[in-house]
Amino acid sequence: MADENNVEPMTVVAGTDPKAKATTDKKKRSPRRQKMPVEPVRAATEAVAADTRTPRAKSYGADERVAKLALINTQVSKGISTLKDAVKSAGISEQTYYNWKRATNPVEQTDPKPVPAGDELADLVQLEQENLRLRKVLAEKLRAENADLRKRLGLS
Incomplete structure (x- = not known):
């Protein structure tokens, strides 16, 4: 029971001793655990890495x-x-x-096109001219056939 002569408010009484209140409110924490040392972890990963390596390829003679x-x-x-x-x-x-x-079995590399000699060059030019003439004849025949088909179908 409180003393009746005490007329001070309760806050003043409680505020007079701050150390007592602070120690009762705080919980004591246990100290932090220290971090694990790095070396044992490396040793564990090296052991795992050694187990997962593939065997060395065999070389044949x-x-x-x-x-x-x-x-x-x-x-x-x-x-x-x-x-x-x-x-x-x-x-x-x-x-x-x-x-x-x-x-x-190495593949032999050949020259892409041998360079023709003088007489072969004349034959080559003659063949190219004949090739050009034959292409023109073929183109004319195809145009005529195409025009004939268009007339039969009634497209032109």
Whole structure:
């Protein structure tokens, strides 16, 4: 029970001791946890990366390549299996097969057009003139046929 002689308002009484109120209202927080060190995380990702790496491609010698290509060709030519199946049974990919095949049989590059000599040049000019004359004859025949068809259909 309150003292009857105390006439001061309650706010003044409560405001006189601010430290007492502040400590009772605040909750104490636990200290923050420290961040995880970076090194253990790296080690874990390196271990995962090491497991997910693909195995290193096997390299074949020239003799092995020729033998595998010959095996594939014989299987396909005899009709034993399709090219896809023969390549798979040889243990290589289709792309590897085509790369090896291209490497063993290189395509020879030829000149696009050999330059004609003096006498050949005259023959070439004569052939071009005959070609031009034949084109004109063909064009005239097609025009005549086209006009005849238009007359029959009544378009002109």
